[in-house]
Amino acid sequence: MRDIAAERRDIERAIEGQTLCSKFAATAERLGDAEALVDKGPGGERRSLTWKQYRERVRDAALGFQALGVKPRSFGVVMARNRMEYVIADLGLMHAGVTAVGLYNTLAPEQISYITNHCDARVAVVDNPAFLARFRRDELPQLDHIVLLDGASDDPSVITFDELLALGRAVHARDAGAFDRLWRAVTPDDIVTLIYTSGTTGPPKGVIDTQRSALWVIESARRDVQNTEQDCTLSYLPLAHAADRFLGYYTSLVTGHTTVFCSDISQIMAVMLEVRPTVFGGVPRIWEKLHAGLTSAITKEPDEQRRRMVLGALELSRTIVAMEQRGEPVPDELRQKRAMVEPIFAAIRARIGLDRTRYTVTGAAPTPREVLEFFHAIGLRINEVWGMSEIAVMGTRNPPDRVKIGSIGTALPGVELRLAADGELQVRGGLVMRGYYKEPAKTAETIDADGWLSTGDIAAVDADGYYTIVDRKKELIITAGGKNISPANLEGLLKAHSLIGQACVIGDNRAYLTALIVLDGQNAPAWAAARGMAGQAIAELAAHPEVAAEVARAVAAVNERVSRVESIRKWTILPGEWTAESEELTPTLKLKRRVIVHKYAAAIEAMYRNADAES
Incomplete structure (x- = not known):
């Protein structure tokens, strides 16, 4: 029987008085010259930063924002591809006491104006002139400054990223203690980000996440899966979304794992082969495309003997997966046969760059059961999780030692779940948002007086406490x-x-x-x-x-x-x-x-x- 109160006390003791800024300081001090960030430059050349260099760049960005006059407790928007400058600028804002708000790269000009005005952003960090062209300055009266990561602009309110960093270096040269005073003023109750919902059911709402709630969900998740500085992950999903922001970017500040950026999602397969991540999360569409590609390759294998050997190995392994899913003991003879065909599956995993991967995860939408069974059979035990922006990112997972295919698993440590009378899933815990920014009525509709958040998902639960999402309440x-x-x-x-x-x-x-x-x-x-x-x-x-x-x-x-x-x-x-x-x-x-x-x-x-x- 779970002791949820004890789980919560344990989590809260671990994060007491901490912020992502303090965690980053400790990680950079601990790892120093270890590789922190990797991406590709304009010419395709490999670029990397150590943890020491990473923090120095963040220091310069934070002091640069301060030199521009961007005040603590204000907001800034970031619209850029997945690249190291994104997180440096984002963390620079955070260390300056400014809330960074990600903008999806696909937003139309009117959507950019809506979110930028809604959060009263005073500064914007923008990837390049093409992105900048979508910012309608006449609609953004409160936006004082724009920092351009690449390229230049004749607009006097626009400076380059290099100029921002130079401003910060000059401040540091004059006052070596300025950066420490700045980030140490950030508190656990400060707003770390606003995650704007996709707006599929109306204007986007800004979900308020705090430093405390971010660390709470990271600490809770780490009780199942311990990322370390030896791990390597890919950042390819939008950093404006909670998934990559919390489970990748924010988590790395705590664990010290290396992050490799993929700026173009269409190139993710090639990057996987090059990087060979140890931890990989993919939305269902990624797994579906990998599955389709692999099954097509197996079907087209010209060597009939080889094709039959692979298909036979798959049939054997699927039999074992089916028995495990039913809770039946697997005979030693079958286990031994599975061990004998492991080289076949190791080669398949290597073909998609996942031969080093020790933990795989999927979420955001249902993944077809056939796809999950296939990957389990080849040795990639994909863990289905469930979450939403309103709970920082994730509220359930399948325990690594007992994955039930088709289920979103059980509640994370410290998290409570229940079903309302109509089957709607409700959640309570330290990961629940503070509310919707500037929308107290919608907040009250979503979170009741006892702290239960209504998710909008219709779910079912089995005797083991494993939940299954039936559908969105409004989409049935x-x-x-x-x-x-x-x-x-x-x-x-x-x-x-x-x-x-x-x-x-x-x-x-x-x-x-x-x-x-x-x-x-x-x-x-x-x-x-x-x-x-x-x-x-x-x-x-x-x-x-x-x-x-x-x-x-x-x-x-x-x-x-x-x-x-x-x-x-x-x-x-x-x-x-x-x-x-x-x-x-x-x-x-x-x-x-x-x-x-x-x-x-x-x-x-x-x-x-x-x-x-x-x-």
């Missing part, structure tokens, strides 16, 4: 017949087919379900080429009868696995791809359902109109 489809249906479950089943990159199931207040289907930009052309099909552009393939027939078979296979009311009656293959830049996905690749329903209203209505006519 209620058909015209009154049936509650989870679109995420059906979409996950559809995306298990290698041809399908994204899917959005429609059916709210309708008589039956339909789906919008988007082909996978990587796998669909390869699939077509293997069949000698002319024209491999996505738009051409979407209209090709062979592709339509294969998608029809995929839909039929899904329908066989669900009830009649959950079956998909009609579908449309769209001629493009969905990305964060094309509006349909959030920066962490989750569906923006309202945007999709609005943008493809004509296609949706045509499916229902045509189906009605056929009926």
Whole structure:
């Protein structure tokens, strides 16, 4: 039986009086010349900083912001790619007592203006002139200064990052104690960041996270998985999002692990092969693409004997995974056979750069069970976690020694979970946000007087305390017949087919379900080429009868696995791809359902109109 009160006391003792600034100071002192940050410069050259150099750059940035007149307890926005200058500037703001607010690189000018004005930002850190062009200065009367990481500007309020650091070095030369006085004034109750929600259900809300809540969730998570200075992680998800900010960037200040930045998510596979991280977290789409690529390569293996050997090893390992998931003892004979085929799986892991990886994680949305079972079979026991911006990032995980595939696991140490009468998951603990910035009414709607936060997720819990997310409360489809249906479950089943990159199931207040289907930009052309099909552009393939027939078979296979009311009656293959830049996905690749329903209203209505006519 868990003693939650004791767990909380233990966590709170560990972080008492601490801030990320004090943790960073201790880590930099401890590790000194060890490698802290790695990225690639403009010409593709490898760049790195030691912990000592990292902290010196942060010192110069913090004193530079102070020299500009940016005051403690004010706000600054950062809009840049994943690169070492991002975290140096962000930490510089933090050490100056300024709250750093990340802006997604995909934001439109009006969205940038909304968030920058909403948090009253006085300074902005911007990647390059192309990003700067999206800042409408006439709409930002309170923005006093802009720091440009690359390039230059004629605007007198814009300085370069090098100029900012030079200002800071000059202050340090005059007063060697200025930096220590500055960061030591930061307190555990100070706001460390505002995480603005993606705005899929209205204007984005600014989630208030404090120094204390950030350290609380990091300390809680570390009771399961202890990152050390020997570890190496990749930073490729947006640093404006809680996942990379808390689990990567902030956690590194405590653990001292090396962070390697990937500034272009489309290059993540190549970077994985180059870096070979020891800890890796991926949103479901990353794992789906890896799975599709590997299974395609196995299927296309020209050496029949080799192909059969790999498929046989997979079948054996999947059998063991299935027995473990059912809680059945695995015979020693099977264990021995699995050990004999381990070199096959080691080679597969090396093929995707995960041969050194000791801990893998996924979250943000459901990952198809077939994908998870495959990776468990090859020796990558992906741990599904659950969280949200309102609880600093993560509230559950699967215990490393007992992962239940398809479940988000159990509560983190010190965290309480419960289900409301309607099945909504509620959470309480030191990781819960202070509230929504400038929105007391919405805060009160979300957090009750006893500190329970309503998550908006409908969940179920088993006898072992493992939770499963059914769907978002506001995204559940209620058909015209009154049936509650989870679109995420059906979409996950559809995306298990290698041809399908994204899917959005429609059916709210309708008589039956339909789906919008988007082909996978990587796998669909390869699939077509293997069949000698002319024209491999996505738009051409979407209209090709062979592709339509294969998608029809995929839909039929899904329908066989669900009830009649959950079956998909009609579908449309769209001629493009969905990305964060094309509006349909959030920066962490989750569906923006309202945007999709609005943008493809004509296609949706045509499916229902045509189906009605056929009926």
